[in-house]
Amino acid sequence: MSARNRELLALIPASLLLTAGFAALFVQHSQELSNVSLTYGAAFLALCLAGHLVIRFTLPDADPYMFPLVAVLACFGLVIIYRIDEELAREQAQWFVVGLILFAATIVFLRDFRVLERYRYTVAVAGLFLLLLPRVPGIGQQVNGAYLGVGIGPISFQPAEFGKIAIVIFLAAYLRDTRQILIQGSRRVLGVTIPPLKHFGPLLVVWGGAMILLVFIRDLGSSLMFFGAFLALLYVATNRLSFVTIGLGMFAVGAWFFASTVGHVQNRIDTWRDPFDRALYDRPGGSYQIAQSLFAQADGGLFGVGFGQALITQPGGGAILPAPQTDLIYAVIVNELGLVGACGLLLVYLLFVERGFKTAMLARDSFSKLLAAGLTAVFALQVFVIVGGVTKVIPLTGVTLPFVSYGGSSIVANFVLLALLLLVSDRARREARA
Amino acid sequence: MNAPVLRLYVLVIVLFAILVGFTSRWTVFDADSLRDNELNRRALLQEQKIRRGAIRTQDGEALARSVPRPGDTWGRRYPTADLFAHAVGYSFTTIGRAGIERSHNDELTGQTDELTGVLDSLLGKDDRGDAVVTTLRTRAQEEAVAALEQSGHKGALVALDTKTGGVLAMASVPSYDPNTIDDPRRFAELNRDTENAPLVNRATQNGYPPGSTMKVVTAAAALDTGRYRPDSQVSGENGKPISGVPLNNFGSEDFGDVDLTFALTNSINTVWAEVGEKLGGRTMQRYMERFGFYAEPPLDYPDAQMSASGVRKKGELVPVTDPSVDVGRVAIGQGDLFATPLQMASVAQTIANGGVRLKPHFMSRVIDPDGRTVEEAEPEEAERVVSRETAAQLADMMRQVVREGTGTAAALEGVEVAGKTGTAELNLEGLNQPWFMGFAGDVAVAVTLERFQGGTGGIVAAPIARRVLQSLGQ
Numbered sequence: 001m002s003a004r005n006r007e008l009l010a011l012i013p014a015s016l017l018l019t020a021g022f023a024a025l026f027v028q029h030s031q032e033l034s035n036v037s038l039t040y041g042a043a044f045l046a047l048c049l050a051g052h053l054v055i056r057f058t059l060p061d062a063d064p065y066m067f068p069l070v071a072v073l074a075c076f077g078l079v080i081i082y083r084i085d086e087e088l089a090r091e092q093a094q095w096f097v098v099g100l101i102l103f104a105a106t107i108v109f110l111r112d113f114r115v116l117e118r119y120r121y122t123v124a125v126a127g128l129f130l131l132l133l134p135r136v137p138g139i140g141q142q143v144n145g146a147y148l149g150v151g152i153g154p155i156s157f158q159p160a161e162f163g164k165i166a167i168v169i170f171l172a173a174y175l176r177d178t179r180q181i182l183i184q185g186s187r188r189v190l191g192v193t194i195p196p197l198k199h200f201g202p203l204l205v206v207w208g209g210a211m212i213l214l215v216f217i218r219d220l221g222s223s224l225m226f227f228g229a230f231l232a233l234l235y236v237a238t239n240r241l242s243f244v245t246i247g248l249g250m251f252a253v254g255a256w257f258f259a260s261t262v263g264h265v266q267n268r269i270d271t272w273r274d275p276f277d278r279a280l281y282d283r284p285g286g287s288y289q290i291a292q293s294l295f296a297q298a299d300g301g302l303f304g305v306g307f308g309q310a311l312i313t314q315p316g317g318g319a320i321l322p323a324p325q326t327d328l329i330y331a332v333i334v335n336e337l338g339l340v341g342a343c344g345l346l347l348v349y350l351l352f353v354e355r356g357f358k359t360a361m362l363a364r365d366s367f368s369k370l371l372a373a374g375l376t377a378v379f380a381l382q383v384f385v386i387v388g389g390v391t392k393v394i395p396l397t398g399v400t401l402p403f404v405s406y407g408g409s410s411i412v413a414n415f416v417l418l419a420l421l422l423l424v425s426d427r428a429r430r431e432a433r434a
Numbered sequence: 435m436n437a438p439v440l441r442l443y444v445l446v447i448v449l450f451a452i453l454v455g456f457t458s459r460w461t462v463f464d465a466d467s468l469r470d471n472e473l474n475r476r477a478l479l480q481e482q483k484i485r486r487g488a489i490r491t492q493d494g495e496a497l498a499r500s501v502p503r504p505g506d507t508w509g510r511r512y513p514t515a516d517l518f519a520h521a522v523g524y525s526f527t528t529i530g531r532a533g534i535e536r537s538h539n540d541e542l543t544g545q546t547d548e549l550t551g552v553l554d555s556l557l558g559k560d561d562r563g564d565a566v567v568t569t570l571r572t573r574a575q576e577e578a579v580a581a582l583e584q585s586g587h588k589g590a591l592v593a594l595d596t597k598t599g600g601v602l603a604m605a606s607v608p609s610y611d612p613n614t615i616d617d618p619r620r621f622a623e624l625n626r627d628t629e630n631a632p633l634v635n636r637a638t639q640n641g642y643p644p645g646s647t648m649k650v651v652t653a654a655a656a657l658d659t660g661r662y663r664p665d666s667q668v669s670g671e672n673g674k675p676i677s678g679v680p681l682n683n684f685g686s687e688d689f690g691d692v693d694l695t696f697a698l699t700n701s702i703n704t705v706w707a708e709v710g711e712k713l714g715g716r717t718m719q720r721y722m723e724r725f726g727f728y729a730e731p732p733l734d735y736p737d738a739q740m741s742a743s744g745v746r747k748k749g750e751l752v753p754v755t756d757p758s759v760d761v762g763r764v765a766i767g768q769g770d771l772f773a774t775p776l777q778m779a780s781v782a783q784t785i786a787n788g789g790v791r792l793k794p795h796f797m798s799r800v801i802d803p804d805g806r807t808v809e810e811a812e813p814e815e816a817e818r819v820v821s822r823e824t825a826a827q828l829a830d831m832m833r834q835v836v837r838e839g840t841g842t843a844a845a846l847e848g849v850e851v852a853g854k855t856g857t858a859e860l861n862l863e864g865l866n867q868p869w870f871m872g873f874a875g876d877v878a879v880a881v882t883l884e885r886f887q888g889g890t891g892g893i894v895a896a897p898i899a900r901r902v903l904q905s906l907g908q
Contacts, residue, residue, distance in 0.1 A: 235438050235441075235442065236435055236439055237435070239437065281473055291473055294460050295468055297460040297461050297465075297468075298461065298464065298465040298468035299469070299476055301465055302462055334461060339457055339458055339462060342454075342457050342461075343457075346454060350446070350450050353443070354443065357442065360439045366435065369439070373442065380450075384449045387453045388453060388456070391457050391460060
């Protein structure tokens with residue numbers, strides 16, 4: 001069976017999931033909801049089919065499972081968002097259309113994605129610009145103390161979602177050039193391999209960038225995500241664990257320093273360590289969110305309370321669970337579908353990550369390898385940062401759960417990420433076959 | 435470069451395993467403590483969305499019903515205010531639950547088993563609980579409360595259906611208005627009032643020295659063991675030594691040689707104390723346990739609001755067989771013996787029912803929101819306490835008490851009342867705990883008044899029992 005036919009077949013589970021999900025909601029709220037909910041489902045399936053056709057005609061050799069896995073995640077997200085707020089689901093569905101258009105555009109205009117290498121510095125500057133945009137007065141938006149959003153008129157978006165792709169492209173291009181020098185120029189000092197001083201500079205720049213993010217954007221999670229992706233790429237490029245260790249050490253020192261000096265970061269860490277402290281719980285922007293996240297999960301238990309049964313808003317108005325459609329969507333999923341449902345979701349992510357790394361391993365040239373590995377790593381880290389935040393593994397931060405959380409920038413950016421992975425995959429698999 | 439990619443994947447798997455681990459921690463391992471966390475109000479909020487079923491009397495009067503509150507929530511109203519307060523209890527998110535509201539919470543909130551719950555949610559059923567119809571009767575309760583209040587003393591009364599065990603009336607005075615106590619400050623205020631203790635259900639929670647009403651239990655043991663007959667000759671001499679200490683009859687009256695029926699009719703202390711001593715601690719303990727002493731009453735009521743009757747030393751239950759217990763004085767309802775009105779009503783019910791003690795219960799029927807009866811209470815036997823013959827003999831003796839003995843104030847026209855008075859002396863200056871326990875037709879009743887200066891069971895308690903028996907058509 002050809003890769004594309006396998007992809008088409010693999011879309012069946014996604015369509016079943018979607019139909020079942022909407023049917024459940026429909027049955028449950030038949031008094032309030034109309035057949036519109038089922039129309040949503042049909043329209044969404046048509047979109048998946050359109051995406052499939054784009055791939056079929058442009059990237060016939062690309063990995064057959066990535067798109068269906070994304071479709072499963074997206075369907076899952078859409079149903080959950082629909083259950084939280086009908087209006088948001090409608091918007092999310094619109095963003096899917098935009099995302100798919102950008103997905104198709106990326107594939108069509110970047111047929112030879114390796115041209116990106118040539119624009120690495122342009123891309124890098126664009127990436128940094130995007131990351132720092134939320135601090136520009138007038139358009140920057142502060143949410144929960146972190147600067148992650150930008151609002152221009154009625155449109156608001158999270159530039160970091162696009163920034164992460166730009167940074168990975170730059171790092172992949174930069175490390176492809178310097179990896180040999182980094183490996184060969186290294187010296188061993190006291191049994192520790194350290195990179196040549198000449199190339200230490202750029203690494204310090206990246207580290208500095210992460211620290212700037214921490215201070216300016218004030219978000220531990222996203223700086224962890226970016227710096228983590230950088231270390232992952234550095235490791236893949238050089239196969240030197242010592243570089244990663246040094247990098248992690250530097251990050252830890254920097255994070256500790258800023259955590260103890262920047263009030264907001266300090267607050268985030270306090271609320272993370274002791275979410276049930278009465279004073280922290282009552283403080284605005286305190287531990288209320290993480291505490292409620294944990295309560296919601298406890299409420300879910302092993303099998304969850306059932307679809308549409310979770311308590312999200314207070315009787316008489318007001319939210320119990322703040323930001324259920326974005327930051328805390330994982331808590332809603334655990335609440336309704338339990339540990340079992342959450343494991344299923346994480347498994348889908350893990351399968352996608354597996355396809356991403358597989359693509360990286362199949363790719364022939366260094367840039368493709370680094371690009372695929374980097375994009376996959378940043379994707380996996382994003383999942384870890386938000387789910388880890390919601391489950392109190394690390395301090396909670398405001399990044400989205402890719403393809404599941406509500407959010408236009410997130411959906412669109414992740415579709416671009418998917419397009420890039422499929423581009424690398426198509427080329428790698430074609431070359432591997434030849 | 436493939437090896438590091440593979441290792442990176444392994445790292446991602448490890449990271450995701452951590453996520454699964456932490457999710458398990460919150461959903462399974464730490465779930466209980468999170469649910470109990472004082473900051474977690476989810477259960478309370480969930481509760482307010484449920485429309486609790488009504489609680490009704492047997493005759494259909496609403497004792498508790500749900501009223502809509504803003505934001506799709508429900509509150510609770512008690513139309514009869516303080517009349518049924520102790521039996522019905524209350525259910526408020528601010529202070530919790532008590533009484534039938536607590537013991538029948540599952541029915542009232544419509545909590546069913548897992549499978550039907552899933553089906554219901556699939557079928558889009560809203561959160562509505564079932565109604566609980568109780569065995570309580572409005573008229574009897576009104577009479578009981580009015581009579582107790584008119585006595586000017588604190589006290590309690592329990593009336594049971596002798597054939598089913600259903601609670602017909604349960605009154606505890608002073609009472610409180612459950613509609614006002616969802617305000618935690620008001621609740622705390624009532625809790626602090628140890629003088630009147632209005633929240634305490636004196637019918638089930640407080641044990642009082644049962645005095646001479648206990649002689650019915652002693653007589654039951656005496657007859658049922660075959661050691662005595664109603665016409666057995668006993669000595670009613672005053673000042674007989676019991677456990678080495680001389681015991682006096684009421685008013686130090688000396689009766690001489692009498693039979694057992696006469697001894698009950700005239701409530702002769704020295705006879706019954708001697709009978710108790712001769713039967714011995716083991717026999718007394720056995721019969722008391724059969725009557726329900728020394729155990730939580732099997733009533734469908736919260737355990738926290740009931741206490742077991744029996745000999746108590748420093749608050750702890752001590753068996754009659756214990757060397758520290760004065761068996762003779764226990765046999766006449768003194769000697770650190772404490773019994774609840776519910777317990778004594780149960781004794782009367784047992785004799786009236788041919789020697790079979792039934793489980794007392796409040797719940798008569800459970801009716802779902804569609805009007806279907808989903809559960810119906812059947813008379814449930816707790817234990818055969820004495821033989822049918824013993825019960826019949828004892829019933830005759832108790833009728834004699836009301837006919838010409840200490841309990842004449844309980845007599846009714848057209849129906850014979852069987853009963854026993856009690857006047858436990860709390861001090862030597864005439865501070866008494868008056869009692870009356872008895873039955874007529876299908877109704878058993880026990881009533882007591884607290885700390886009544888100069889009050890005797892026959893004069894102050896028997897008329898209250900009479901009023902309640904009368905209101906129940908006896």
